[in-house]
Amino acid sequence: MNQSNLSLLSGCILRKATSADKWSIRLMVFSAKLDPTQLNWQQFWVIECDCNLVACGQLRNFSGAQELGSLVVASTWRGRGLGTLLTQHLINTATQPLYLECLGERLAQFYSRFGFVPISFEDLPQFPKTSGLSTLKSKFRFSQLAKKLLRVPVVFMEHRGNS
Numbered sequence: 823m824n825q826s827n828l829s830l831l832s833g834c835i836l837r838k839a840t841s842a843d844k845w846s847i848r849l850m851v852f853s854a855k856l857d858p859t860q861l862n863w864q865q866f867w868v869i870e871c872d873c874n875l876v877a878c879g880q881l882r883n884f885s886g887a888q889e890l891g892s893l894v895v896a897s898t899w900r901g902r903g904l905g906t907l908l909t910q911h912l913i914n915t916a917t918q919p920l921y922l923e924c925l926g927e928r929l930a931q932f933y934s935r936f937g938f939v940p941i942s943f944e945d946l947p948q949f950p951k952t953s954g955l956s957t958l959k960s961k962f963r964f965s966q967l968a969k970k971l972l973r974v975p976v977v978f979m980e981h982r983g984n985s
């Protein structure tokens with residue numbers, strides 16, 4: 823799949839977030855109980871339908887890597903391809919090796935459609951530290967702990983190219 827295959831429902835636009843979207847983005851991410859850290863609106867892309875924000879997602883920056891995160895489609899808009907479109911757009915926009923963490927097999931299957939493959943915590947690359955940016959592995963370490971101690975079904979995934 824590439825950019826030219828991305829088509830939106832009529833009345834919907836995909837655009838970069840603006841400062842006016844800040845609270846809508848937070849509400850969507852909190853409501854979906856996703857990671858509440860690094861929610862800088864500047865990193866987000868959103869889908870707006872009939873003037874309402876209905877989906878969001880972002881690329882978090884780490885040393886030598888990016889994380890596709892905060893992907894949410896408003897519940898009444900799910901199952902119409904918006905999550906697919908936004909995911910593919912974020913992949914196309916990424917400029918660094920791309921990773922994500924998700925909960926459970928169903929989501930892992932969703933992401934595998936885009937060329938993400940599961941990777942163990944141990945096999946995550948340790949990119950050299952860039953000033954001002956933390957490493958992805960240090961962030962994922964918390965999830966790894968929850969996985970080990972609390973049996974939270976976290977799946978780490980690496981993007982290996984479009985399937």
Ligand SMILES: CC(C)(COP(=O)(O)OP(=O)(O)OC[C@H]1O[C@@H](n2cnc3c(N)ncnc32)[C@H](O)[C@@H]1OP(=O)(O)O)[C@@H](O)C(=O)NCCC(=O)NCCS
Nearest residue numbers: 854893894895900901902903904905906923924928929932
């Ligand atoms: C995952 C999510 C973004 C998909 O958005 P969407 O617009 O419904 O997705 P699309 O219509 O493009 O694709 C549908 C696919 O999404 C996946 N999907 C839909 N709902 C899902 C859910 N609750 N959990 C996991 N996967 C789901 C399925 O693979 C589905 O494929 P299918 O129709 O063949 O079963 C959306 O369900 C959502 O916002 N979920 C809550 C937040 C979340 O878990 N985000 C992911 C964080 S890692």
